[in-house]
Amino acid sequence: MLDALTEGALEDAARRREDLPIERLEALALATPAPRAAAAFLGTPKPGSDGPHIIAEVKRASPSKGALADIPEPASLAAEYAAGGASAISVLTEGRRFLGSLDDLRAVRAAVDVPVLRKDFIADEYQLLEARAAGADMALLIVAALPAARLVELHRFATDLGLSVLVEVHDEAEIDVALEAEAGILGVNTRDLKTFTMHPERFADLRARIPAGVVAVAESGVRTADDVARYRRDGADAVLVGEALVRDGDPRARVAEFGRAA
Numbered sequence: 001m002l003d004a005l006t007e008g009a010l011e012d013a014a015r016r017r018e019d020l021p022i023e024r025l026e027a028l029a030l031a032t033p034a035p036r037a038a039a040a041f042l043g044t045p046k047p048g049s050d051g052p053h054i055i056a057e058v059k060r061a062s063p064s065k066g067a068l069a070d071i072p073e074p075a076s077l078a079a080e081y082a083a084g085g086a087s088a089i090s091v092l093t094e095g096r097r098f099l100g101s102l103d104d105l106r107a108v109r110a111a112v113d114v115p116v117l118r119k120d121f122i123a124d125e126y127q128l129l130e131a132r133a134a135g136a137d138m139a140l141l142i143v144a145a146l147p148a149a150r151l152v153e154l155h156r157f158a159t160d161l162g163l164s165v166l167v168e169v170h171d172e173a174e175i176d177v178a179l180e181a182e183a184g185i186l187g188v189n190t191r192d193l194k195t196f197t198m199h200p201e202r203f204a205d206l207r208a209r210i211p212a213g214v215v216a217v218a219e220s221g222v223r224t225a226d227d228v229a230r231y232r233r234d235g236a237d238a239v240l241v242g243e244a245l246v247r248d249g250d251p252r253a254r255v256a257e258f259g260r261a262a
């Protein structure tokens with residue numbers, strides 16, 4: 001599934017590249033304002049709160065759950081998240097299974113002032129330039145989706161562009177690869193990519209392996225404030241939440257509640 005998603009994302013990027021050659025995209029990327037320093041921000045405790053930073057996700061659908069929410073206006077959802085105190089907004093831009101787009105990212109960027117993450121299956125420099133040109137401050141790189149040497153290259157390329165990188169891992173071996181790439185933000189995805197089953201206890205197991213000074217993000221499977229509090233007690237600096245927020249009638253209140261959970 002991960003390979004298919006990555007292949008599809010690369011195909012879609014190659015198609016966009018026919019209309020916008022990399023030289024022109026690069027010029028656009030370098031003309032956008034400098035990205036926000038997301039790692040330093042997420043690594044600093046929130047003033048006046050023991051809760052974790054919340055990274056709130058704009059997610060219409062997923063391969064494991066199918067349709068989650070229509071989200072006709074990603075900008076207004078993101079504005080609700082920000083009003084609830086979200087520290088960053090994650091925007092799924094993958095089009096085939098998550099039904100997102102770069103337009104969603106641009107709309108969200110225009111609507112909020114907090115750091116914005118491009119969540120996609122990134123395996124090419126072109127996609128990182130797209131992220132930057134669309135105003136993203138952060139980009140996702142998934143260790144399991146890339147050869148280790150490629151991860152190092154893409155991490156460096158993104159960093160040189162001024163992007164912060166959320167490096168996603170699932171086990172100890174992947175943490176070692178991420179640290180080799182000098183990851184400053186590590187996301188532990190507690191959803192098993194092969195079976196889609198949830199293993200929230202994996203966050204605590206892997207947290208011990210993440211050195212001080214590297215931001216630790218717990219990803220996936222949050223339904224309630226108790227779930228957030230558990231990740232927080234297990235040492236999460238930030239918690240990334242998608243489904244529970246897009247399905248909630250009051251996402252602003254839910255983000256605020258999650259941001260206090262400790």
Ligand SMILES: O=P(O)(O)OC[C@@H](O)[C@@H](O)c1c[nH]c2ccccc12
Pocket residue numbers: 057059119120168189219220221222240241242243244
């Ligand atoms: O909807 P959830 O269970 O709160 O999960 C959010 C997020 O962790 C999940 O969307 C995610 C984690 N890693 C990814 C990589 C690609 C696409 C999506 C993801």
